[in-house]
Amino acid sequence: xxxxxxxxxxxxGVVVLVLIAWEAFARLAxxxxxxxxxxxxxxxxxxxxxxxSSDVPDFYPHMxxxxxxxxxxYAITASLGVLIGALFAGSKxxxxxxxxIVLVLYAIPKVILYPLIVLVLGIGMVPKIxxxxxxxxxxxxxxxxxxxxxxxxxxxxxxxxxxxxxGEIFFKVVLPAAAPTILAGLxxxxxxxxxxxxxxxxxxxxxxxGFLIDWASxxxxxxxxxxxxxxxxxxxxxGNGLFSVLExxxxx
Amino acid sequence: xxxxxxxxxxxxxxxxxVVLVWDFSVRFGWIDSLFLASPVHTAEKFAATTxxxxxxxxxxxxxxxxxxxxxxLLAAVAGFAxxxxxxxxxVFMPLLVLGVTVPKVTLLPLFVLWFGIEKTTIIVYGALSAxxxxxxxVMAASLEVKPNQVVLAKAMGxxxxxxxxxxxxxxxxxxxxxxxxxxxxxxxxxxFIVELALSRFGMGALVHDLAVTFRTAELYAAVIxxxxxxxxxxxxxxxxxxxxxxxxx
Numbered sequence: 136x137x138x139x140x141x142x143x144x145x146x147x148g149v150v151v152l153v154l155i156a157w158e159a160f161a162r163l164a165x166x167x168x169x170x171x172x173x174x175x176x177x178x179x180x181x182x183x184x185x186x187x188s189s190d191v192p193d194f195y196p197h198m199x200x201x202x203x204x205x206x207x208x209y210a211i212t213a214s215l216g217v218l219i220g221a222l223f224a225g226s227k228x229x230x231x232x233x234x235x236i237v238l239v240l241y242a243i244p245k246v247i248l249y250p251l252i253v254l255v256l257g258i259g260m261v262p263k264i265x266x267x268x269x270x271x272x273x274x275x276x277x278x279x280x281x282x283x284x285x286x287x288x289x290x291x292x293x294x295x296x297x298x299x300x301x302g303e304i305f306f307k308v309v310l311p312a313a314a315p316t317i318l319a320g321l322x323x324x325x326x327x328x329x330x331x332x333x334x335x336x337x338x339x340x341x342x343x344x345g346f347l348i349d350w351a352s353x354x355x356x357x358x359x360x361x362x363x364x365x366x367x368x369x370x371x372x373x374g375n376g377l378f379s380v381l382e383x384x385x386x387x
Numbered sequence: 388x389x390x391x392x393x394x395x396x397x398x399x400x401x402x403x404x405v406v407l408v409w410d411f412s413v414r415f416g417w418i419d420s421l422f423l424a425s426p427v428h429t430a431e432k433f434a435a436t437t438x439x440x441x442x443x444x445x446x447x448x449x450x451x452x453x454x455x456x457x458x459x460l461l462a463a464v465a466g467f468a469x470x471x472x473x474x475x476x477x478v479f480m481p482l483l484v485l486g487v488t489v490p491k492v493t494l495l496p497l498f499v500l501w502f503g504i505e506k507t508t509i510i511v512y513g514a515l516s517a518x519x520x521x522x523x524x525v526m527a528a529s530l531e532v533k534p535n536q537v538v539l540a541k542a543m544g545x546x547x548x549x550x551x552x553x554x555x556x557x558x559x560x561x562x563x564x565x566x567x568x569x570x571x572x573x574x575x576x577x578x579f580i581v582e583l584a585l586s587r588f589g590m591g592a593l594v595h596d597l598a599v600t601f602r603t604a605e606l607y608a609a610v611i612x613x614x615x616x617x618x619x620x621x622x623x624x625x626x627x628x629x630x631x632x633x634x635x636x
Binding site (some may be wrong): 141145146149150169170228231233235236239242243244245246247248249250251253254255286308323326329331334337338344348349351352357360361363364367368370371374375 | 393477610617625
């Protein structure tokens with residue numbers, strides 16, 4: 136049986152239905168306005184926040200703080216994660232010696248360590264960046280190591296017999312073969328890094344989108360709160376979308 | 388030394404080195420002992436802190452269990468229902484993947500608004516954290532069921548229930564159990580985030596109080612205790628996941 140509408144269209148339909156139900160519930164159910172804001176009002180707030188005509192103070196400076204933390208943290212997560220993963224895959228000895236340690240560290244819910252980080256590093260941007268890296272790096276390490284390990288030894292042998300140098304083998308054979316798994320790790324790592332940064336900002340509030348969200352909820356500015364939450368969620372969605380484009384272009 | 392013990396030796400040496408650097412950085416005043424407790428002090432306080440921590444630990448583990456079980460069950464039912472049709476699978480899968488990747492922690496102030504600074508908030512947020520990784524895995528697990536095998540089971544006279552317990556469920560089990568592993572990890576993280584944010588119940592509250600009152604040695608002891616317990620829970624699930632995937636190898 137062929138479906139009447141494409142899954143994509145049906146998906147949009149589901150989203151629109153949820154929005155309509157939310158709007159109707161917020162307007163007609165008589166719930167306290169502090170608890171729920173209708174989506175139309177939230178959308179209006181988002182427009183006003185971006186136009187800096189809302190009550191939200193210093194939106195752009197705070198957003199830059201968060202984006203800057205995210206960029207620095209992700210640069211460290213990606214480069215250090217790929218490096219460690221490559222070391223694990225490249226040397227069996229290093230892998231065997233240190234991978235169990237990394238696995239145990241991965242199994243710790245990192246957020247319980249956050250008070251320690253704050254104690255040692257203070258409340259500025261640095262502890263947030265460090266925490267973002269701690270949450271994001273593991274999946275990059277594991278995927279890089281797994282991706283490099285699953286490269287067919289036969290390909291490497293073939294390249295060697297064709298007279299490729301070690302560098303050529305790495306860049307022309309091993310890396311392209313491992314790229315899908317590594318990129319998937321980098322994409323997941325980006326998502327986790329955002330989670331880390333926002334968590335850190337909400338737990339120790341002094342700047343960034345976390346500060347604004349805390350400000351809105353503290354003052355019961357509910358529509359603004361919803362708007363800021365959606366803007367923050369969109370940072371994750373946009374980042375994820377960028378990676379999907381990159382993956383489609385590179386992984387062939 | 389036999390070759391296969393070398394990694395273990397390196398690992399042990401590395402851990403000893405870390406503990407030594409940790410100890411020296413306090414002993415020689417590189418870092419103020421207000422911010423970093425020496426391993427010796429931490430070890431001294433460990434037993435006493437564990438005693439203080441017991442009721443908090445109980446609160447955390449019960450909240451976690453309720454959150455984890457309800458999140459996983461909800462995800463199992465919803466995921467299975469959606470996967471019954473290939474069409475609804477295609478409609479919902481991208482939305483649910485989005486649910487895993489967006490930073491749900493921003494919703495926390497809303498949950499506090501709706502459910503108050505009570506245990507409900509901890510459980511709801513923990514369950515939500517467990518829900519998304521689990522439902523993705525339930526739906527991925529449904530792809531492991533081969534239609535041919537289902538037809539074969541029917542042809543051999545299996546009823547619906549028997550087909551489910553003998554063919555469908557065993558095929559899904561490996562991916563389901565690794566889903567439980569990820570859901571457990573996420574639920575623990577979720578429970579601790581809310582406990583730290585509310586600082587009223589559980590280990591999160593204890594750790595928060597110890598940190599803001601600069602009882603550093605107790606703080607390190609409490610964090611190490613929490614880490615050890617959570618690692619044990621996660622590892623148990625990890626081995627369970629591996630155990631249930633064995634038949635595939």
